[in-house]
Amino acid sequence: MNMIIGGLLFVVGVAVTIGSLAARGDVIVIAYGAIVVGAAQFLIGLFQASKGQAVGEGGLKRRLLLLAPFAVAMIVLVGIFVAPLSWEEERPIESAMIGQSVPDFDLPPGLPGRAGLASASLRRGEPHVVNIFASWCIPCRIEAPQLDMLKRRGIPIDGIAVRDRPQDLAQFLAAYGDPFRTIGADTDRRVQIALGSAGVPETFVIDGRGIIRHQHIGPIMDADLAEIVAAYEAARR
Amino acid sequence: MRLLLAALMLAFAAPALADSLLPPAEYADRQLADPAKEAEARALMDEIRCLVCQGEAVADSPAEMAGDMRALIRTRIQAGESPDQVRQWLISRYGPWVTYDPPFGAATALLWLAPLLLVLFGLFLARGRFKRRTRA
Numbered sequence: 001m002n003m004i005i006g007g008l009l010f011v012v013g014v015a016v017t018i019g020s021l022a023a024r025g026d027v028i029v030i031a032y033g034a035i036v037v038g039a040a041q042f043l044i045g046l047f048q049a050s051k052g053q054a055v056g057e058g059g060l061k062r063r064l065l066l067l068a069p070f071a072v073a074m075i076v077l078v079g080i081f082v083a084p085l086s087w088e089e090e091r092p093i094e095s096a097m098i099g100q101s102v103p104d105f106d107l108p109p110g111l112p113g114r115a116g117l118a119s120a121s122l123r124r125g126e127p128h129v130v131n132i133f134a135s136w137c138i139p140c141r142i143e144a145p146q147l148d149m150l151k152r153r154g155i156p157i158d159g160i161a162v163r164d165r166p167q168d169l170a171q172f173l174a175a176y177g178d179p180f181r182t183i184g185a186d187t188d189r190r191v192q193i194a195l196g197s198a199g200v201p202e203t204f205v206i207d208g209r210g211i212i213r214h215q216h217i218g219p220i221m222d223a224d225l226a227e228i229v230a231a232y233e234a235a236r237r
Numbered sequence: 238m239r240l241l242l243a244a245l246m247l248a249f250a251a252p253a254l255a256d257s258l259l260p261p262a263e264y265a266d267r268q269l270a271d272p273a274k275e276a277e278a279r280a281l282m283d284e285i286r287c288l289v290c291q292g293e294a295v296a297d298s299p300a301e302m303a304g305d306m307r308a309l310i311r312t313r314i315q316a317g318e319s320p321d322q323v324r325q326w327l328i329s330r331y332g333p334w335v336t337y338d339p340p341f342g343a344a345t346a347l348l349w350l351a352p353l354l355l356v357l358f359g360l361f362l363a364r365g366r367f368k369r370r371t372r373a
Contacts (some may be wrong), residue, residue: 034354042359093288096332104329136257163257163301188262189305196330198288198302 008221009038009073033080033150037073044069092217094197095204102210103194107184108167111160117158117184123210127235129155129228131180134162135172137200143219144176150225151179152172155232159183162192203228207235256301264311265304271315278311281320284338285310285327294337 013034048066097103103117109116122128131147133140147157159180161169169183186192195204195212205214205228215233218222269275281298287303295303297311306327313323327335339345 013352021305039355041359042362061262093331096328096330134257153359163259163305165258168258187259188308189302190309193306193309198331201261202250 007038007042009034011038013038033077037076038192041069042058043072063108093198094217095198095212095215097184097196097212098215098237100212102206103191104214105191105194106185107160107186107191110159110164110183110185111173114180115182117160117182121211122158122206123208125208127208127232128158128206130158130160130206132162132186132195132197132200133151134159134200134203134206135164135168137162140172140201141176141221143221144179145199146220146225147179148177148218150228153229155229156181160191162186162189166174205231205235261301261304261310264315266307267311268371269311269315274314275311277320278307278314279316281310281323282307284324284336288331288335309364336353 012071013036047116067188104119106118106120108117117130118166129150151157159182161183164185164187173180184191192200197204197215199217201219203216204212205216205222207213212226213235216228220228243355257371269278283294285295285306287293287295287306289300289301290298293303295306311324311372313326314320318326322339324336328340333339333342333345339348341349
């Protein structure tokens, strides 16, 4: 009995794994569970068979004993299904570009009369704080006072405006303050993706040689200021 | 009257969407002219994870960022890059997590080899069983 269930689960697990390798990674977790549980069932069944036991023989106690591993297996399987539901939420995606040289780009100004942002200017010996933001991004409003505080500490901030229009940008800066030395317009989000940034706002600290040293995901809160300043000071050395 | 006003205000309220006011990227939902390249791009889109919706592939997601990534995949493939080059480029940005088809590496070795190892183990066990039976 155990061997049959185990064998079936195992075969299903292997089949799902092979199928899902070509499709979705998340299914693999479930398939893994089935394989592990199936293999365990198979081994238990084998062990019992080798001792000459079989379902149907013996009393209630032995039957319950035979069912126990299956019950445990079911609980494990349900756990494997349910647990990822809570994992999947809000997982910050770190850039794999930290420690790498900033990719080449040359963004036109986001507003007429302002300076745009090119990667060449990030390699001229001075560290940079590059803030990726957008006028349509609500959390970007939250970090405006903190950006202003950085600016008043003498840390210049270079902006990359993602998918923005000049008129919206002008309104946003008028309403929430304008701490930016330069504003590059990343209209098709190509530079944001090239930097390994998955959302707005995000802030990168880049050293004088153009190496990305630090990434801050989400709005900069008061508590994050020290971390940004420290990364900037470290990038100076 | 007040109710009507409230309903009107709700009807015209701007939804707090995390999307920009710009139109979607040109190749977000437009197919490439070359059907072979479009098929390559489509296959890759099915394997790249949407960054803002995490459980979905870029091909299935209505999110604006997913559209931008579809456009990026299509433009790069149209420019002559292979799907694998584009995949590697994205992995170098977001890590192996970004693809649903994880490359073979130290972290994924078990994932790829487990079925094979378990089948071999099963065959080994079965062989022992059959041997004993023929002897008896």
